[in-house]
Amino acid sequence: MSSSFSQGMVVTIICEAVLQERLIKLLQALNVSGYTIIPAQGAGSHGKRMGDMAGYNTNIEVKTIVTPEISDQLLEKLKQFQGSHALIAFRQKVEGLFD
Numbered sequence: 001m002s003s004s005f006s007q008g009m010v011v012t013i014i015c016e017a018v019l020q021e022r023l024i025k026l027l028q029a030l031n032v033s034g035y036t037i038i039p040a041q042g043a044g045s046h047g048k049r050m051g052d053m054a055g056y057n058t059n060i061e062v063k064t065i066v067t068p069e070i071s072d073q074l075l076e077k078l079k080q081f082q083g084s085h086a087l088i089a090f091r092q093k094v095e096g097l098f099d
Contacts (some may be wrong), residue, residue, distance in 0.1 A: 005095040009071040010063060013078065014040055015087035017058040026077055027064060035064040059086070065098050 013023065020037065027035055040059040066074065071091045078089050 006098050007093070007095045008065045008098065009068050009091045010065050010094045011071050011074055011089065011091045013062040013087065013089045014042075014059060015062070015081065015089075016085045017060045019081060019085055019087070020060055020062075022081075023062055026074070030066075030070055030073055030077075032064050032066055032070065032074075035062055037062050065094060 015023070017039075024035075038061050040061040042059070064074075075089055075091065078087065081087050
């Protein structure tokens with residue numbers, strides 16, 4: 001990786017839209033400085049999520065860029081939602097123009 005760019009971990013969370021406020025509070029508790037939330041559609045092990053009715057059967061995708069340590073904490077805390085909600089989360093090393 002080039003030293004002229006910032007380095008971090010992008011964490012992507014795809015989950016039921018009903019978790020949005022809880023995820024925002026979790027990110028704030030971890031002092032995450034920014035995130036992006038977009039509506040998401042698709043199908044997977046939890047069935048189809050097409051967002052065809054507002055507030056029902058809808059997913060969101062949340063992305064944030066954090067340190068490796070914060071990504072560890074975030075992924076660990078997300079485990080609490082797995083048993084009761086459709087949720088997947090993953091991280092990737094990134095470099096670019098961010099702070």
